[in-house]
Structures are given as structure tokens and as C-alpha cells.
Amino acid sequence: MKAKSPVIWPLLGLAALVLLNAVHDLGFLKITLLDGHLYGVPIDILTQGSRTMLVALGMTLVIATGGVDLSVGSVVAIAGAVCAVLLQGGHSLALTLAAALGAGLLAGSANGLLVARLGVQPIVATLILMVAGRGLAQLIVDGQVIIIKSPAFEYLANGFLLGLPVAPLLVVALYLATHLALRRTALGLFIEAVGDNETASRFAGLAAARIKALAYIFCGAGAGLAGVLAAANIRAADAYRAGENMELDAIFAVVVGGTALTGGRFSILGTAVGALLIQTLTTTMYNLGVPPAIAPVPKALLIIGVTLLQSDKIGRWLGGLWPKREAA
Amino acid sequence: GFAQTGAESAWRAANSESMKVEAAKRGIDLKFSDGQGKQENQIRALRSFIAQKVDAIVLAPLVETGWDPVLRDAKRAGIPVIITDRSIQTADESLYACFIGSDFFAEGRMAAEWLAKKTGGKGRIVELQGTPGSAPANDRRKAFAEGIAKYPGLQVIDSQSGDFRRTGGKEVMEAFLKKHGKIIDILYAHNDDMALGAIQAIEEAGLKPGTDIVIVSIDAVREGVQAVADGKINCTVECNPLFGPKVYDTVAAVLAGKTVERKSYNKDELFDATNSAAALPKRQY
Amino acid sequence: MKSAATARRDAGPPIFKRQLPLFVTAGIFVALFLTAAHFYEGFFSARVFISLLSENAFLGIAAVGMTLVIFSGGIDLSVGAVIGFTSICTATLIEKHQLAPELAWTLALAAGAGLGAGMGSLIHFFRLPPFLITLAGMFLARGAGFWISTDSIGINHALYGKISAYEWLFGTAAIPAGALFLITVLLAGYAVAHHTRFGRTLLAIGGNEQSALLMGLPIGPAKISVYAVNGFCAALAGIVATLYTGSGNPGMGLGLELDAIASVVIGGTLLTGGRGHMLGTLLGVLIFGTIQAAILFDGRLSSWWMRIVVGALLLVFILLQRFFLRRK
Amino acid sequence: MCAELLELRGIGKAFPGVVALAGVDFTVRAGEIHALLGENGAGKSTLIKVLTGVHPADAGEIRLNGAVIRPGAPKEAERLGVSTVYQEVNLVPSLSVAENITLGRQPGRFGFLNWRAIRRRARAALARLEVECDVDAELGSLSVARQQMVAIARALDTSARLLVLDEPTASLDEKEVAELFGLMRKLRAEGMGIVFVTHFLDQVYTVSDRLTVLRNGQLVGEYVTADLSRLELVGKMLGREVSDADFTSHVAAPAATMQPVLAARGLGRRGAIAPVDLALHAGEVAGLGGLLGSGRTETARLLFGIDACDSGEISLKGATVRVASPRDAVRLGLAFCSEDRKAEGILPNLSVRENLLVALQGKRGALRALSPAEQVQLCEHYIKTLRIKTADTETPIKNLSGGNQQKVLLARWLATQPAVIILDEPTRGIDIGAKQEIEQLIAKLRADGLAVLFISSEIDEVVRNCSRVLVLRERRLTGEIAGAEITSERLMHLMAGTHE
């Protein structure tokens, strides 16, 4: 018997939320064609969720190695700031994107160096960049909110390709590419091995430190890209607030998606579902008109609900409700 | 010493910058501290200023209450405290010298009045609130609600927090548009950033901001005024962050032992289609 | 015959080579403090040192509870929110409902401990990840705090004025109530962690939960109690915060959980559990406080440089710690 | 004889995909040492865990002193008078020895600990086993054997009526085993019932009064030890006939003129091992003999690049090579099967397949991934040849019995097709059938031209398998014997440092 897939519960949670919304207001599910592109709440959720999904993708790998990256929000701000300054300086889009990605890679490398080479505990190592990074971002834009006037740049976040929104397409492509890169090669196995038992992996001849560092670098790059999307989305680099609290959302998405914070087994698909779940929840609260002050409460209930359903014990209780279909 | 709340927005940055630049101009040795959005940090900063025996303390309080103990310390040390930006509640009014502020309440009221005049007191409003619990969000919401209460035709049909962020404004507006469709007449945003984000959402929905939906907002940062000039925002109420000169004048007066006005407000203007283009070149922030 | 020194050592908990981090950390703290004293006139004084304790009283109190939780291999993200909740809850009870402060405190402490026990039960009985459950707890407490009141409320009770004005004269130095609270809680925390079965059971659970179970330790009660104790500490920290400010503020303690975790980890406690020292937490809090105090004394940094410098100092500290420990 | 102390009736226990126990009866009397025997995966540990409340039983009942008990947790079992040493050291490595011995029952008043009494009690418990050890040392800094002794000391620190020992001797040397047995006999005389799980038949005959044999989770039978011959016993365990001749004895030394595959000159590390010279030739099994803590594991770790050496060099086939990490070592064709299976061997939550292939895949690099078909084929090959008992290739390895985990780890290294393989206690916790298979495997590896460095605390095993033995004493190389010189007698003398 194959172990039950952990993705099922967040998926059900997602379905329940969608249903709740649809019952409340049928327009929720409506997708129309407006000016030759798709338009509707589900499309919004995908577009808005694309940034969290990107950050959560890298976070999945970091968490799978048994670490965590708190600095992603600051990296988002840094990358946005870099974009804004370069575009304002009249540099080409290609250079700008490369620089933003480079900033993410650099940030990830710094984290990787601290965690993998120097053995600093991940929370502390990445806390440093979390604190300093936002300062750096503000330094880069000199405390201003810089307006970006580049239609090509904005297209990345708000554009449509063949009627489909570009940002989610980009993210889905990245998820697929990552999935293939991890599962068609042995990288996925290596990451899981290192996360499961680092000593044993090292003794088995894996370059544990390098694998961990790679995860942080990848995560940094993902956050850098998310920063590009965030800046493009609002046509401005907001060094103060961009990516704020994103680390919590990303970690939430990863863990709800079935990747344990203790490291080891990871599920990229689960992460994608987790990220969508959290975005759908936000939209749901707008939709139901939940007062903003108590908005955290439904979030809390959702977390508890989904994690409870994922737990083995509840699983067994639920399993007991249906007679065993297969003989032992 | 100047205890700032934090650096959470460009408005704050302009506020801090104004204090610093002006201090440099006048040769004042300014000790600056950033509370990073935490009251405890600000109190810590005040205590540190007292320990360092500064001549005067300027405080931009993050919340209204909770300053009595530290202000008593300052009083004991003989250091005058000037409150800026928003007022505090205290049992003992002698704890601070005076208050120089922007009046979030007045801003909300001005916005409501302008709107009533413009629309003739009719319309369905959606509101983009600031961060829940923050002072400007609280005041701007209450004042606006009071302001429109006189006009039964004006009605807030939905209100959500956009967290003072552009992304937030855009996201919430997208949700509003889907939820209410075309019945939205008016958007009231607690700051320009959210209004600007919402404008994008409105444009993406194929509507014309400023025309199909009347937009009222607060802050009047340069980009906001620009949007007014472009006709995308109909009106933005100024919340002037350039406190520097006035604060230092007051400090000098207090130190010289002169009596100063107990409460004074920065003059906040209102920009709409009539005066924004003219005001634009003069905007410093 | 044993020497007197051995006999004395015999009476305390074991000091291993692994407690070296504690000494190294203490050394670096002293160096940090002296460096700051060298640069800033008036820094080297009993007053500044005492203010390190009193200004960080509620961070310190929360960190003590957090240390115990981390000992057991768990984590608690809800402390900051619980501080905010207790703070506004106490203020409302006293000001709006005219309750005696003592009664309000009791209720607040009970609420904190209750929330902790609830989270602990979920974590233990359903084997749910502490990170997620306490994240949910954080949202709940924050939501509840704002639900009570979005405005801060001043407390004008006579008792409050008395306590917050109280100072204990120790020689020439006046030690304010906040610092006394912190010292008391730290001593209690030290006793619990290193001189009670409960504390050692926590370390054992963090070291290896499976083994602790097989060794017949009361895993469940210990895990549930540790979250309850931590909730209690957080509530106490919230009360100390109301004493400190003479008001209740639902936004109090925003992000404080990260500072508390960082203090604990800087103090040499392993985030994965099973290893650490309560005194290290005191050092961690002091180091955090010193960095902040030094920056305040400087007073020339812009907001963003301030962040960068805090990050850089943390980095320097961690590198020094690594350097000394690695050489050994 | 006395009354029945413990009675298990019709115990059944199933895990997903595996029936670990089916209708097992098991009886222990007061004042007897009862051996519980069976192949790897027969269900011995599971039976014990059911008894102590770690796993709830699916069926059956447990009686202690005639009263039905239902322990829900080890704590309860302990309170009822059942003290247990589980297979695999189950202590907390980050705490001190003293704490590990007394945890959960520390002396003290008003909830506060009396550290002095804790240390005293720990010292006393260790003294009963005649173990000398700093009670303030961190447990994790001790070798597995010493940790095992600490675990036993902990179990003896209670006033139990029933003592359960699950493979306590797997990592002990003869002296320590003898001491443990002395103690067990004393406890037996005091009227305690003792359950003893082991794979060493000698020990069964030395110490036990009666024995129970399990096979595939089913009861084979209960016997009086003295009534059952060794061969009969092995037959019962394996369910087939075996003869002593199956164990190969004595290996001739290969020609010494050949160039060594792996050679170390002056390899040493301060505080761990004094500089040693050693050479391994293709087609030989070299043994590394020594008492516990003599530095065997340390030598192996240096060779494999786990610890950095501060003197000396390593050469492979004549060329000096740099072995700065296990990764270098694996690339160069070395393999190292660690003695600490739990901490340094298995990836507990990953599948048997992944555990088996991780070293090979690491050697090939991430990009040259094995295709699913290749993976399945390799796994099935090793599962068959090593007779690994697992539900399927996707079972998490932590669900396998200890012995089967060990086999997977061996397979992990064989799959890399190494030129040199270092086996540190490879037969620890492995049943007699599997041990025989592993010894045959070692012989085959030698025949295939591998160089094998074999570390074992079982002298007989060393004698049987090695063509040359290097003896370490007190962290330095003190002697070398080869060929017919290798006898248990000589080895013991060399290891102990006494002269014949």
C-alpha cells in the first residue's frame, strides 16, 4: 500500500474555500474574456499568488535540507529596488533582470555560506539578512519609492500571453522545470538525504554542505524573481513594504504542502497547492467582508484545520469511518 | 534627540529627512532613532536620550498611550519633550511641552466634505483602510465615517485593509471590483500608495479611474498629486511630513523659555483638479 | 579525597566542554560592551547596564519561556502576539471593566497559559508541527487583541503608577521594577531548566524524543506544560509591558518572537533542541540590547543604515563565536 | 522453579504491509534468564515493544504476576516493574552519562534535583558493571559500546522484577560481556526474571536457562536450553538445516609482494590515534583488532576522510591521494560501513531503495541519475542476494528490523563497486544466518579482488575471516600477525598487551 499523498488535504481545503466563496457569491468562479484576456477572481488569485509561489518553491528546498530562510522578504525588496534603480537609470530590461536575479543569487550565497560552510543555525543566519536586507533595499533606492515606467517590465507581472496571465505561466513553468531538474536527476534524492540525516549523507559520499548551500542559493534566486514580479506588479519598488511577512506565507505554504520542517521528504506540488490555499484565503476574506482587524483569526483556523487533517491520528480516525477496502 | 516611529513608508522617510536636513542647516546635533514600528524601541530611545542628557526630545509617537512613565523621567531630568505628528493621551498634561501635528482626523473630515460637495452627497463608497490598529487608519476611518454621516446618500458598501501598501490596494480593489461589479462609485483610500495600486486594478478591469470611479485619498505625495493632475485621482488631502523647520523653531522657543502654543497643526492643503498641476513642481516629496 | 572544587562542581549540573559556547559568548559580550564603551562616552556605566536589563525586560522574560520550549525541540511563534493580547486585555479589564489589577493579571496569565496548553496539546496529541500550530496561535492572539480594541488604552490605576515608579536601590544604582522582574524570572527559569526533573525531561525530549519515550519519561505532560509555561511567560511579559508603558497596546510585541528566538540561539542553545543553557539566553538578550543601545548612543544613522548595522553587528558576533569555537 | 512472572498469550501485531507478530505466546519465570531468539525481522524487538507499551498489541493479553496489564507507555511498564534496554542505544546523546542513567527518576527534594546524589547514583550503577567512565561526560562523545553499557546501567538502576535486554551484547567485547553475565546471574539469584535477546549462540548457552524461538512473527517453540543442541537451535531459527562447516575457516595470506591498493604512512591525529602505517592489498581481508576504545574506528575514520589527519599521507595504488572528505574517498573507490547505524548510516525516512542507492548515485554525480528501471533492478538484486527482509523497495528503512537495516547499508556500499571496503562492526546485530551470509560475502569480495578492512569485536570472527590482523592498543598500532599465526589466544594477548 502506498502512503497517502499529503497533498490531498490542502487540496481539499482549497476546494472547501472555493466552495464557500461560490456559495456566498456565484460570481466568484466566473471567468470572462475582457479585452482578449481572461478576467475573473480565480485569475486574480493565480496572479497574486504567483509571488508567494515563487518564494515558496525555493523555500521548499531549503526546508527539505532541514533549514529555513527568513530573509526572502528582504531579498524581494532588494531585487525590486535594484530593478527600479537600473530601469530609472535607463538600463536595458535584460540587464535589469539579470541584476535582480544576481542580487537574489548573491543573497542566497551569503545565506548558504553562513549555514553550510560556517554551520550557523539557519534561523539566525538568515535573520541577519532579513534585518540588514531591508536596510540595503532602502539604501539602494535612497528611501524613495521609485516609480517604474517600463511597459515591458510591467508585462512580466500584469501582462497576458494568448489571453493567459504571464506571471502564473512563468511560475508554473519554473515549477515544472524545478520538478524535472530535481526528479530526473538525483538532486532531489540528495536534498532529501541531507535533510533526513546529514551525517549519514556525508558518510555516504554526498557533498552535504554544497547541497545545502545550493538550496539557499536557489531560494535566493526565487526570491529575487519574486521581487521582480512584485515591483512589476505595482510599477514601483517599495523598499519599505515589499515582501513583508512573505517568509511566513512561504513557510506556511511549504509545510501545509506536506514538507516537514525537520527536513527530508519534500513535495513541490504540495507547496504550489499550499501557496494557492493561502492566497485564496486572503481573497475569501475580502469576498466575505471579514473585518480586517480580525482577519488573522480565520487564517489561524485554517492552519489548524489543515494540519489536523494531515495528522496521522485524524487520518486513522477518518480511515476507521470507512470499512477497509483491501485485505491485509 | 528625535524618536521616529520607523521607516515604514516614503512619507516617514520624508518626515525623517526633513528633520535631519533642517538640523544640519541649523547646526543642531540631532540624535536620530528609528523605532522600527515598535513602541518599546521608541521608549528605549527616549530613555537613551535622557541618559545622554540631550537638550530637547522630539517624539513622533507610534501609539497614543503608554508614554507617561518615560515622559516623567524626562521631566525629572529637565528635558522638554515636543510631540509631533500625532497626539498622545496622558494623565498629566505637563509632561510634554507642546504638540505639533498633522491632524489625521481633520484629513478624514476634509476628504468627506470634499466628496460631499463633489458628488452632491450621493454614491456608493468602497474604503481602503490602512494597517488595522495604526493611528492614521483609525482616525481617518472614524473621521470619514462621521463626515459622511450627514449625507445619507453616501454609503460605505465595503471596507478592507490594504495595509497602506500599493500591492494591498491593488489586491483589495481587484476583489472589490469582482465582488461588486460596476456599482462602485467612489473609492476612499487612507493613503496615496493604496490609491495608486487601486488605480491599476481599475484600469485592468477596463474602467477609467477618476471618471468611472471617483477616487479620494490622503497624503498628497508627489506621485499622488501627479495622479490628480492626470485626472486619475480626483482629490488628495495633504498630510505634510516636512515638520523640520517648525519643530526646530518651537524647540528653540521652548528652550528660550518662551511660551508656545499648546497644540498646533501643520496646515494641510487639499489638491484636486483645480490646483494640482500648479502645485506639482513645488512638491518636495 | 576530593578537592573542594570538585565537590562544589559535583553539586551543580554538568559543565561539559560543550558549555564552552557559553563562555565564548560571555567573552564576546564583554568585548562588545567594552568596545561600545570605548566609542561612546557615558556608555560604560551601571545605569546603561541596568537599562539593558530593564529596557529588555519583556524580551528577556519571553526568551526564558522560549528557551524551555526550544530545549524540548519545539518553537513558539505566538509569544509576541500573546504579549500584545495580554497588554490590551489587561488594560481593558482595568480601565473599562474596573477590575482590580491583581485580578486582571491573574486572568491574563491564565489566558496565556491556557492558550499555550491548548497549542501544546495539539502539538502533542496530534503530532502537529509546533511551527505551524504556534503560527496559528500567533494569528489567533493578534486577531483577538485587535478585536478587543484597535486603539491603545492608557491605564490610570494608582497601583500602576506605584509599581512603575518603584526602584530598588542597590548601592548607588537604582534598579527599576522591570529589571527586577526579569532577574526573578531568569533565576526561576535557570532553576527550572537546570535543577528540576521537568527541565531535564525537556532537554531529553529535544535530544531524542523517541529515546525519551522509551526511557519512560512523561513526554506528553512535559510537552504540554512547556507550552503552557511559555504562554505564561509571554503573558507575564505582556503585563510587564503594561507596567513599563502604563498602557495596553494590541500591537505590542510585534515580531518579538524572532528577537526572542535569536537571543536564545545566540546564547548557544541549539534550535533543534536538547542542548543549551538558560544563562546563555541572558547573554543573548544582553547582546541584543547592547547592539541596540550602542546604535542609540550613536544616533547618527539613518533608518536604513541602522538596519544594516544591526545586521552587520549580528554577523560579526556570530563569526567571532564560530571562530573561537572552531579553533578549539 | 518459581511461578510464571510474565505471560504473553496470543500476541498479534501488524504494521502496514507487515505482520510482525501472530499469536505469539511467551512465558518468563522469576529467577530465570530466558533467551528470545530468531532471525532478523523475526519479531523479537516488536514483541518486547508490545510488552513495554511502545506499540499497542492488536490481539492477545499480557499478564505480570498473574494480573492482566495493559501498559500504554514505557513509563507504565517501568512502574509495573519491567525495566528494558532496547535494541539500538536509546538514550539522549546530548546529556551527560549521569543524567542518562537517572533521567526520570532523579533523586531530589521538592521537585529540585540533587546533582550530587545523581552523580553518586550513576557512579554506583556503572560500578556494578565495573565500567569506568566520567559520569559528567556527554553521552554522545562515547563509543557505541560504552553507550550500550550506560544503557544497561540505566536499566539496572531500578528495582525491577523483570529485566528485558534487547541485544545488549551486540557491541560489547568479551570482557564486558563476561561482566554483564556475572551481573545477570546475580540478579537471577535474587529472583529477577530476565529476557535476553542475542544473535550469539555461545552466549545463549553460557547464560540462559530456557529459550523461545520466533520465526516470521510466529512462535516456533519454547525449550530448555540444555536440551537443545546448537544445530537444532539454528535449524529452528532458520527453518532449515545448517552445519558448522558453512562457516569458512582460516584464510591464507596472499603474496605480500603485490603493491598495496591502499596504503597509509604515518597517518595520525592528535588525541585520537598515534601515527600508523598500514597497507591493504587486493584480495585480502585485513582485520583491525583491539579492545573497545583502542582506536579502530578512529583509524577507519581517518582513512575515509571523515576526520582530518594531522600527520601522514594516504596512497592509492601507489599514487598519493588527498582524502579530505568521505566524498573524496568514495570517488577514489573506498567504502566505509559505519558502526553507528542509526546516527551515521541510515536515512531513516527514506525508502530502502533510496538508502541503497544513495552512495552509488553520489559517486556518479547528480546529473547521471540511474533510471527507474536500473534502480529497481539493482535493488532487487541486492535484496535477493543479501536476503533483505522488507515489504517492498519503497518501505522507509526505519521500519526494517535492525539486522535488515545493516544489510541495506552493506548493499549501499557494494553497489558502488569499491576497490577497498572498510567494515566497522558489520555483523553487529545480525542473525546467525545473515552473519554467515555476510562472511561468505566477505570471502567473495576478497575473491573478486577487493581489499577489505574488517573491524569486529568478535575475536572468532576476526580469526575466521582475516588473512592478516593489525592490532591496536591504547590508540596505537602495536602488532601485526598473519596467516596461521592468527589464533584467538594470540589475538587476545596482543590486544590486552600481555605476553604469552
Ligand SMILES: Nc1ncnc2c1ncn2[C@@H]1O[C@H](COP(=O)(O)OP(=O)(O)OP(=O)(O)O)[C@@H](O)[C@H]1O
Ligand atoms: N514501526 C514499524 N513499522 C513497520 N514495520 C515494522 C516496524 N517495526 C518493525 N517492523 C517490521 O516488523 C518485523 C519484525 O521486526 P523486529 O524489529 O521485531 O525484528 P527483530 O526480530 O527484532 O530483528 P533483529 O534481530 O534484526 O533486530 C520486521 O519485518 C520489521 O520490518
Ligand SMILES: Nc1ncnc2c1ncn2[C@@H]1O[C@H](COP(=O)(O)OP(=O)(O)OP(=O)(O)O)[C@@H](O)[C@H]1O
Ligand atoms: N574510556 C573511554 N572513555 C570515554 N570515551 C571513550 C573511551 N574509549 C573510547 N572512547 C570514545 O569512543 C569513541 C570511539 O573510540 P575508538 O574509535 O577508539 O573505538 P574502537 O576501537 O573503534 O572501539 P569500538 O568501535 O568497538 O567501540 C571515541 O570518540 C572515543 O573518544
Ligand SMILES: [Mg+2]
Ligand atoms: Mg530487533
Ligand SMILES: [Mg+2]
Ligand atoms: Mg569502533
